[in-house]
Amino acid sequence: MTPFDPVQVRSEIPLLARTVHDRPVIYLDSAATSLTPQRVITAMSTYYQRSHANVHRAVYVTAEEATALYEGGRRDVGLFLGSTHPDEEIVFTKNATEAFNLFAKSWGRANLERGDVVVLSQMEHHANIVPWFQLRDEIGIEIKFLEVTDDFRLDLSRFDELLEGAKLLSITGMSNVLGTINPLRELTQRAHAFGALVLVDASQSAAHGPTDVVDFDVDALICTGHKMLGPTGIGVLWARREILAAMPPFLGGGGMIADVSVDGFTPASGVTKFEAGTPPIAEAAGLGEAVRYLRELGMEAIATYEKGLTDDAIARLAHEFSGRVRIIGPTDGVARGGVLSLDVEGVHPHDVAQVLDQFGVCIRPGHHCAKPLMKRFSLAATARVSFGPYSLQSDTNILIESLHHALELFG
Amino acid sequence: MSNLDDLYREIILDHYRSPRNRGELATPPACRAEGFNPLCGDEITVFIQVENDVLVDIKISGHGCSISQSSASLMSAAVKGKTLDQVHQAIATFKQLMTVHEANIDDPEPVAVDIRALGELAALQGVVKFPVRIKCAILAWNTLDQGLQDFVS
Incomplete structure (x- = not known):
């Protein structure tokens, strides 16, 4: 089996060649729906x-x-x-x-x-x-x-x-x-x-x-x-x-x-x-x-790759924002997938998502059709980031840049 | 970022950071109405006290995004102390401001509204360029409208 190559996977997704607001689409909403390869x-x-x-x-x-x-x-x-x-x-x-x-x-x-x-x-x-x-x-x-x-x-x-x-x-x-x-x-x-x-x-x-x-x-x-x-x-x-x-x-x-x-x-x-x-x-x-x-592609290979992306994002979000961006979910990297629900200090998830959109970053605000869980943690909504096999570490760079902007605007 | 500046005007951010007329009123004598946005989980409670056809006091509690919260705050400042006729007029004008003509969905222009009559509320007109957010802006107004109807009945 050829080694897993996310850049190759990305090149097979026509939508990721698009730009919005003059920026490339950074798709971080795969938990809502995944993007479609050309062959599909x-x-x-x-x-x-x-x-x-x-x-x-x-x-x-x-x-x-x-x-x-x-x-x-x-x-x-x-x-x-x-x-x-x-x-x-x-x-x-x-x-x-x-x-x-x-x-x-x-x-x-x-x-x-x-x-x-x-x-x-x-x-x-x-x-x-x-x-x-x-x-x-x-x-x-x-x-x-x-x-x-x-x-x-x-x-x-x-x-x-x-x-x-x-x-x-x-x-x-x-x-x-x-x-x-x-x-x-x-x-x-x-x-x-x-x-x-x-x-x-x-x-x-x-x-x-x-x-x-x-x-x-x-x-x-x-x-x-x-x-x-x-x-x-x-x-x-x-x-x-x-x-x-x-x-x-x-x-x-x-x-x-x-x-x-x-x-x-x-x-x-x-x-x-x-x-x-x-x-x-x-x-x-x-x-x-x-x-x-x-x-x-290999499901083990995808799991390993996405774990790397997720661990990297968790570490960098913690480093960059020192607690101002909290992850509602496990952060120890154990038995977790590439879904990161964010609670951004002082910024409502809808506003987070709106600011991120200007950077071409697609995330999902809301209760994610899991209201009993939101109530368990006394949250009305989160700003959810989620990865797919076509996601890259560079997506996290843009995510972090745009989150800084959101915090600045509402801080 | 020009689009974002249209949406997040300084007045809106100010009302979001320092909401006016925040709190609750004792019921009775005041009336309360609750509004929900089931899609995003925003909740708002509007307390109104009416004496001699004048909205003598209004308080707002709940939580939501900057657009729903600032719209509620701006609304409270705009209608407090006004006669019920004036309040109804303000609700109608604001809803008109938030109306997007389907023909103009790609480049929505607010319908002819006397912007001067709106005062600070005019800061919310940028919302119509973001159709998904219109329901955020209008939540408090619908809740106030409901409260007034409950008061009359």
Whole structure:
């Protein structure tokens, strides 16, 4: 394998050739969405230019090509996640949020009843909270939260107490605010000991380090195309095939049936029963290309590279601003990804982001769809910086220059 | 940085650093109204005391960005001691100032507003060049408007 070369990766991202306000774009918002390599864009445009047809059933050449692209995307994604039976274990959805809704409503309604416990954590994205609250309102399940320690780690001190009798632990692999990476193997082992299944939100982690559902020993996992160098409009639910097989359909319509009559319908078998309507075909082709590219780059190599970038940024932010820019997240470099939520002294995150924009620096202010976590740390918002495999140390230089400007303006 | 200077005028930074009429009023006799910006988490509470159709006192609490906080501070200074008619007029004028015509979205110009009538509030007109921030500027005004409606009913 060729050594990881971030400059080469950067050269494959057309957007990074752009300027805004007469400055190059410095993209530090990969936790919100990753940028798209040309080869992913080409994979999607090739579908539209050469093979645009609907999938399944039709026998003409372009329709067979479209089906091959869609199902090929499914196999590529399965391979990327370590699935042993991708054709039976990968469900494509609109995004990660829809995948959570699918799992909560399909698996949840079939397997949970009043009083059953689902355990989440305080560092979850709203996508892994709200569908469970909706289910609670509908069937009366109980939702418990693992807390977060003062040093931004998952608090496991009450783990056994919370998991006692629980049916499911649904938890993020990596916090989209703190950057904290959770110990999935340990969590899974301990949750399984209580008979609970484990669903992992890999939206934030999938593009930044190795994901292997067999190695993690999880039961289900969700991620989203657009945070993995792929397109928007496609999400992924992986679940062990026996779990999926026992789940009822989610959305109803074309494609998900075996038979329909005036008396009712019989759902299709396999993953098809969860994919009602015309699926995201171009997106599956694009996501397939994206995960092939990620595998070529090497997920270990990406993780090592981004750890270097993150450690360097943490050290330099501390050195440059001596406490005026605080990181809301672990700073010891251990088990954390390239997400740095900043609290800039005396400057509201919106104002930080506004000043940075003038330098071409793209960051994200706000609560990052994690309000329980923000409340835990008494924050309304943070200014979040996040890296991708195309990020460079020189991006951090511009970040620091622009943060100095923000502090000066509001100081 | 000319664009930034348009947004962060010195008057705005001054009101952000030293907000006027900050605090709370006892309710009753005062009324309170709360405003939220769910997208960015900004929260504002406006306390108003009305006597004989005059807004005799106003206090503001909460937190938010420099635009929402300075707009609230400027608003409090502009409406305190004014008749309710004048306050309604000020709200209407300010909302008009924040109106962006879609046809001009690339180069938004404020619609014809008597800038002199706005006094220091005119410092906020640069906000319309940053459409995302208009909701920040207008939060306090909508909250005051709500408070006045609650007072009447």
